[in-house]
Amino acid sequence: MGERVLMKGNEAIGEAAIQAGCQCFFGYPITPQTEVAAYMSKKMPKIGRVFLQAESEVAAINMIYGAAGSGVRALTSSSSPGISLKAEGISYIAGAELPCVIINIVRGGPGLGGIQPAQSDYFQATKGGAHGDFSMPVFAPASIQEMVDLVQDAFDVADMYRTPCMVMGDGMLGQMMEPVEFKERPAKNIPEKTWAANGLKGRKKHNVINSLYLDPEGLEKHNLKLQAKYEEIKKNEVRYEIYNVEEDTDLIIVAYGTTSRICKNAIKMAKEQGIKVGLIRPITLWPFPVEAFEKTINSTKHGYLSVEMSCGQMVEDVRLASNGRKPVHFYGRTGGMVPQPEDIFEKVKEIVGLK
Structure with missing residues (x-):
């Protein structure tokens, strides 16, 4: 802590997540973010945490749903086409009010496009990017130091509001190297995860994680609750x-x-x-x-x-x-x-x- 080290952006993301208490990483390789997964594959097993390369982006985001539902801090990362594949799962996660962090290191599109940097996922990130009435906080760092800080902040915001958060950088930010410092962070007053599906823990009934509401009145009530939460985020988290x-x-x-x-x-x-x-x-x-x-x-x-x-x-x-x-x-x-x-x-x- 307190020492500046020269790191590639993608690797700095991984280290920032580890120091923020990330317990699980699920992902799939895609340029220009593959080094996030590579870094986590080396580091996470050594400290008793979970790294798993999923069989697809769809699998990875559903693993995030499960891990986040158990109350642990979970991270996935991808690049533009991979985020599109995760879209359904992101909507489920938002509907089930689960905290997690999603990294998007953006490449050119549409389609497979190219591996060079772009910012053409702005609509996808900020206008929902998936089905239903939901939003998620999206952080846009301008340096690798800020990427480190915002990845760690994103975990706190996710836990505070029970929401997925995205940290979005372009391919240049993922691949460049800059000196970074991993600072001692003050403890945040994060609410206890009494909602987590992690056993009875003295409760009379199991917690159930779900985003399905067959009764339209119940679903409208849930949606209005989500919208009230998004208004709180608008009040408190603009940067x-x-x-x-x-x-x-x-x-x-x-x-x-x-x-x-x-x-x-x-x-x-x-x-x-x-x-x-x-x-x-x-x-x-x-x-x-x-x-x-x-x-x-x-x-x-x-x-x-x-x-x-x-x-x-x-x-x-x-x-x-x-x-x-x-x-x-x-x-x-x-x-x-x-x-x-x-x-x-x-x-x-x-x-x-x-x-």
Whole structure:
């Protein structure tokens, strides 16, 4: 604890989960996240915990359902097509109100696409991504240190609200190496898991884990309970960074993950030419940080520019947050292509009328 070590992003995810008390890992290899599973396969058996390479992504997410239902901390990881295969299980987990953490190291799509980094799973992550009325917290780290911190936070949030949580990074973040520190974390006041299916434990009846409600009135009541929980999460768990925003900012870029780091270089270029550009960096993609826009809406002359490694997905939430009060622009690269600072700066100049 307290010592900085150089680690690949995917391996740092595994170590962060271990130090957060993860007892079970179930997964299946897929580039560019396979090193998460490889790291856990080496480490977990040595400390008496469970690593199992499932026969498929569908099997892995259902194993997570079982482990989480018994009350232990459980982790699975995958990349874009694998997350699609897990979608049914994620909905079951949300319906049964089970805490777990799901890692998505995003690659280009649709279909098998390519193994290069992308952010084109934004809709899938934030708009449910599976059937039924549910949401789940989605954390978007911008560095490997933040990935470590957010993986550990995700376990706490999952337990606090009895919900699946996703930590979503792109393939670049999974594969790059940076120094990280595994910090001593203060104890959180996590509710006792009295709901877990882990034997009678002095109870008169066994706990039953289920997401099936054949009575429509009962299912509506359950759904309304879930929605009340999601409102609590919106109140308490929104995270974001506001960077370089002043009262007379020319334009505010909105970007998350590694794209936000590239945008900070474009902001430096703009500053050298006297253009004031700020940044809103959502750290939670759901709940989306609408309040960051309320704080900045009167500080931007030319509105917002959503920069993404996609064809334009988060831009819809930026438009909703702006709500017609300021223009919303978009710049994106897709298919595994990474935006370059120079190209973002050219788009900035175009918007502010200097091109």
